[in-house]
Amino acid sequence: MSHSKKVLLSFAVILACLAGACAWADERELVVYSARNEHLIKPLFDAYTDKTGVRIRFITDKEGPLLERLKAEGESSPADLLMTVDAGNLWHAAQEGVLRPVKSEVLEKSVPEAYRDPEGRWFGLSLRARTIVYNNRRVKPAELSTLEALGNPEWKGRLCLRTSKKVYNQSLVAMLIGLYGEARTEEIVRSWVANLAAEPFANDDAVLSAVAAGQCDAGIVNTYYYGRMIEKTPDLPLSLFWTDKDSDHGVHVNISGAGITRFAPHPEEALKFVEWLVSPEAQNKFADANLEYPVNPSVSPHPDVQAWGSFKADSLPVAKAGEFQERAVKLMDRVGYK
Amino acid sequence: MKSLLPRPGLSWSTSALPGFVLAILTAAPILVLASSIFQPLPDLWEHLGRYVLMPALSKTVQLTLGVCLGTFVIGTLLASLTGLTEFPGRNFFDRALILPLAMPAYVFAFIYVGSLEYSGPAAVFLRSAGLDLSTLLPIRSFGGVVAVMSLAFYPYVYLTVRQCFLSQSQSIVESARVLGISGAGLFFKVLLPAARPWIAGGVGLTAMETVADFGTVSVFNYDTLTSAIYKAWFGFFSLTGAAQISTMLFSGVLLLILLEKSFGRGARFWLSGKKSVPLQKIRLRGAAAFSAFGVCSLVFLLGFCLPVIQLILWSLRHLSQDFDSRYWTYFGRTAAVSASAAILITLAGLALAYSARRHRSLGMRFLVSTATLGYAVPGAVLAVGVVIVCAHFDRALSALIGGVLSSQPLMTQSVLLMQLAYLVRFLRVSFAPLESAMERLPVRYDETARILGMSGKSILAQIHIPLLKSGLLTSAVLVFVEVMKELPMTLMTRPFGWETLAVRIFEMTSEGEWERAALPSLVLVFCGLLPLLLLPKDRPDGANLPEALR
Numbered sequence: 001m002s003h004s005k006k007v008l009l010s011f012a013v014i015l016a017c018l019a020g021a022c023a024w025a026d027e028r029e030l031v032v033y034s035a036r037n038e039h040l041i042k043p044l045f046d047a048y049t050d051k052t053g054v055r056i057r058f059i060t061d062k063e064g065p066l067l068e069r070l071k072a073e074g075e076s077s078p079a080d081l082l083m084t085v086d087a088g089n090l091w092h093a094a095q096e097g098v099l100r101p102v103k104s105e106v107l108e109k110s111v112p113e114a115y116r117d118p119e120g121r122w123f124g125l126s127l128r129a130r131t132i133v134y135n136n137r138r139v140k141p142a143e144l145s146t147l148e149a150l151g152n153p154e155w156k157g158r159l160c161l162r163t164s165k166k167v168y169n170q171s172l173v174a175m176l177i178g179l180y181g182e183a184r185t186e187e188i189v190r191s192w193v194a195n196l197a198a199e200p201f202a203n204d205d206a207v208l209s210a211v212a213a214g215q216c217d218a219g220i221v222n223t224y225y226y227g228r229m230i231e232k233t234p235d236l237p238l239s240l241f242w243t244d245k246d247s248d249h250g251v252h253v254n255i256s257g258a259g260i261t262r263f264a265p266h267p268e269e270a271l272k273f274v275e276w277l278v279s280p281e282a283q284n285k286f287a288d289a290n291l292e293y294p295v296n297p298s299v300s301p302h303p304d305v306q307a308w309g310s311f312k313a314d315s316l317p318v319a320k321a322g323e324f325q326e327r328a329v330k331l332m333d334r335v336g337y338k
Numbered sequence: 339m340k341s342l343l344p345r346p347g348l349s350w351s352t353s354a355l356p357g358f359v360l361a362i363l364t365a366a367p368i369l370v371l372a373s374s375i376f377q378p379l380p381d382l383w384e385h386l387g388r389y390v391l392m393p394a395l396s397k398t399v400q401l402t403l404g405v406c407l408g409t410f411v412i413g414t415l416l417a418s419l420t421g422l423t424e425f426p427g428r429n430f431f432d433r434a435l436i437l438p439l440a441m442p443a444y445v446f447a448f449i450y451v452g453s454l455e456y457s458g459p460a461a462v463f464l465r466s467a468g469l470d471l472s473t474l475l476p477i478r479s480f481g482g483v484v485a486v487m488s489l490a491f492y493p494y495v496y497l498t499v500r501q502c503f504l505s506q507s508q509s510i511v512e513s514a515r516v517l518g519i520s521g522a523g524l525f526f527k528v529l530l531p532a533a534r535p536w537i538a539g540g541v542g543l544t545a546m547e548t549v550a551d552f553g554t555v556s557v558f559n560y561d562t563l564t565s566a567i568y569k570a571w572f573g574f575f576s577l578t579g580a581a582q583i584s585t586m587l588f589s590g591v592l593l594l595i596l597l598e599k600s601f602g603r604g605a606r607f608w609l610s611g612k613k614s615v616p617l618q619k620i621r622l623r624g625a626a627a628f629s630a631f632g633v634c635s636l637v638f639l640l641g642f643c644l645p646v647i648q649l650i651l652w653s654l655r656h657l658s659q660d661f662d663s664r665y666w667t668y669f670g671r672t673a674a675v676s677a678s679a680a681i682l683i684t685l686a687g688l689a690l691a692y693s694a695r696r697h698r699s700l701g702m703r704f705l706v707s708t709a710t711l712g713y714a715v716p717g718a719v720l721a722v723g724v725v726i727v728c729a730h731f732d733r734a735l736s737a738l739i740g741g742v743l744s745s746q747p748l749m750t751q752s753v754l755l756m757q758l759a760y761l762v763r764f765l766r767v768s769f770a771p772l773e774s775a776m777e778r779l780p781v782r783y784d785e786t787a788r789i790l791g792m793s794g795k796s797i798l799a800q801i802h803i804p805l806l807k808s809g810l811l812t813s814a815v816l817v818f819v820e821v822m823k824e825l826p827m828t829l830m831t832r833p834f835g836w837e838t839l840a841v842r843i844f845e846m847t848s849e850g851e852w853e854r855a856a857l858p859s860l861v862l863v864f865c866g867l868l869p870l871l872l873l874p875k876d877r878p879d880g881a882n883l884p885e886a887l888r
Binding site for chain 1: 385826850
């Protein structure tokens with residue numbers, strides 16, 4: 001055999017191996033880009049792999065970078081699934097065209113309409129309620145009613161908020177725009193800012209600590225932060241208040257969710273996986289890991305979470321959070337909410 | 339004398355070529371970001387201009403000036419004490435004062451804000467004693483950010499100035515004495531001015547780190563231009579807008595670098611080259627020795643001991659839940675990635691510094707400064723620039739070799755890409771100490787060597803490198819700890835399932851579990867202790883310079 005033939009042959013062998021390896025690797029594998037933490041998703045991935053044999057490879061990062069990465073990779077992206085927290089991010093990913101629409105009876109049945117994209121490009125997997133937390137030594141529940149009411153004069157110097165740069169607050173204000181319109185929302189947010197006891201905090205934990213320490217009397221937080229803190233230090237004087245009682249509107253909820261990518265190499269596998277994630281079997285694992293609420297109404301939350309009482313969630317589709325986010329951020333800049 | 343050197347910008351030598359190619363490579367992602375200015379966004383800028391930019395710009399300028407001043411004072415003072423004087427504990431502090439570098443600045447911020455804020459344990463304790471810390475000394479304030487960032491960043495200045503004093507020779511003192519300068523005058527009129535390139539290098543690094551910082555200022559909710567960048571990106575979903583504000587930011591930095599270079603060129607300080615006798619340290623006694631010890635202890639306590647104790651306390655709470663054998667992998671990976679990046683980027687910095695020395699044209703200066711701007715760009719934004727460049731490269735490559743490998747991108751998600759990303763981000767960190775060290779090498783060496791018929795390559799290998807030893811080590815140590823702490827580039831470019839200690843910290847903090855982030859932070863600090871063993875001892879550079887050049 002001549003030298004060049006040898007080279008050709010070995011090249012062919014290598015190619016065949018590569019092709020074989022690709023085909024083999026392609027068979028039962030999923031690639032996930034996730035903005036949800038490793039320790040919240042890994043147990044589910046492992047459970048799914050044990051059950052089905054499908055190997056799941058994943059990478060975690062913030063939503064923004066993950067989205068840009070998907071866009072830069074384009075058709076050659078290895079990602080099948082984009083998982084994020086916050087509906088605004090999913091809405092934006094869909095706008096940017098990196099997610100594909102899917103039809104699935106299972107998903108449509110298990111995920112209420114408000115918590116998924118009307119075109120089926122993303123679906124909620126768990127719910128995160130954002131409501132009032134108060135210092136139960138200094139405030140009686142009767143003093144509380146709605147989020148808007150925290151802007152009333154009697155709350156002057158008693159309110160603590162997290163920074164407006166956090167997407168949870170951006171979504172909250174966007175949803176208020178959806179409910180009350182921009183002018184009314186601007187009044188509400190302005191009145192909150194006027195009532196602040198301290199400069200906005202960097203995170204929900206700091207808000208909780210400030211309320212517990214008596215620096216202020218009430219704040220607005222995601223309930224799982226409250227749950228986590230109470231779990232660690234049960235004797236803190238903190239209680240949750242649901243804002244649906246005296247309001248025409250329900251409690252503000254956001255989602256963490258997922259969408260199948262436009263160029264997913266394994267779209268069918270990805271869909272099966274998302275369908276499994278909303279099944280009763282997976283829902284508790286998914287939500288309980290972070291003391292969140294299952295998106296599937298037929299599944300009850302963790303007992304500790306149930307103990308905080310039940311509430312009516314607002315019916316405004318969470319997609320509005322994305323749609324109005326830009327307006328919300330501008331509004332908060334205008335009223336000087338930092 | 340200068341006539342024997344190659345004419346500025348005219349003659350090219352092959353030994354300067356690697357630096358040139360490198361500069362173009364690392365400038366690419368920065369130019370990609372800069373190209374955003376061709377897509378005007380009038381609505382966004384109208385809003386930003388009205389409500390966001392002016393306050394953010396003024397806060398950025400104030401913060402940068404404050405932190406530069408803080409790190410200059412702390413860093414130079416400490417380096418002078420440990421480098422020029424002798425007092426009890428000096429040996430220990432000489433190295434120990436570098437340790438705060440091993441802790442990410444945002445971890446510092448979290449610890450200090452967490453404990454000094456109204457609800458923090460220290461504040462609660464003091465309030466029970468009748469002392470209201472939150473009104474007396476509010477931590478979430480301009481003073482608080484400056485203090486914490488100065489404490490986190492002073493080691494850049496300390497390390498570079500320390501390297502200057504280490505390589506300074508006693509003859510400068512003797513010459514000064516002959517001229518009748520001694521005591522404080524010796525320090526302020528001779529040693530300190532001679533350290534100017536080093537101080538500028540260290541403070542420059544601090545300034546760039548400060549303007550690019552997002553993690554630390556966000557703990558304080560102190561809105562700088564970086565906050566505006568993230569607001570444009572995450573709030574308004576406009577990466578273009580974010581890239582535009584970034585471009586504004588690093589153009590300003592570029593301008594400052596070029597100005598500093600033009601103004602600073604008058605004064606040049608060279609190694610005397612006669613006999614390299616290390617500086618004789620002044621022995622402090624009595625109150626002076628006590629004060630020196632006190633100052634060093636205080637900084638060490640605030641910058642290292644107290645934060646580490648806090649980390650240990652938090653780690654213990656979650657140890658059983660979080661600590662397992664995976665931490666060995668995290669540790670090993672962190673050390674391996676940081677070490678290889680340290681070697682790669684230090685060599686790259688050397689090549690660049692050498693090219694800059696050989697070609698002192700404005701064009702070269704501009705290219706070098708642009709190539710090292712990555713340090714002044716917020717990491718996540720720069721990471722996008724890198725990924726865009728690599729995706730283009732991938733596409734071009736797969737078009738070239740046919741669709742064979744199209745399903746498997748070559749560049750994305752590989753360790754190679756990570757290293758390239760670090761190079762783009764941290765080239766400045768290795769370049770700055772080497773540039774100042776090279777600036778002090780007398781041109782006479784190059785000339786003499788050239789007359790002796792040495793090639794450019796062997797001048798670099800046999801003369802520059804031995805003389806730059808402490809500069810090389812300093813830059814390797816700096817790059818090691820920087821890469822070790824780096825987050826956004828790592829997150830974006832790492833292979834699947836690739837976790838390092840910094841990634842662990844991210845996993846915990848991104849959902850607000852700061853206390854659980856203490857364990858990886860603590861292990862990170864231990865990892866940062868490794869390279870400190872490498873730091874140059876008190877021995878001047880050039881002790882083994884070829885006889886002919888002495």
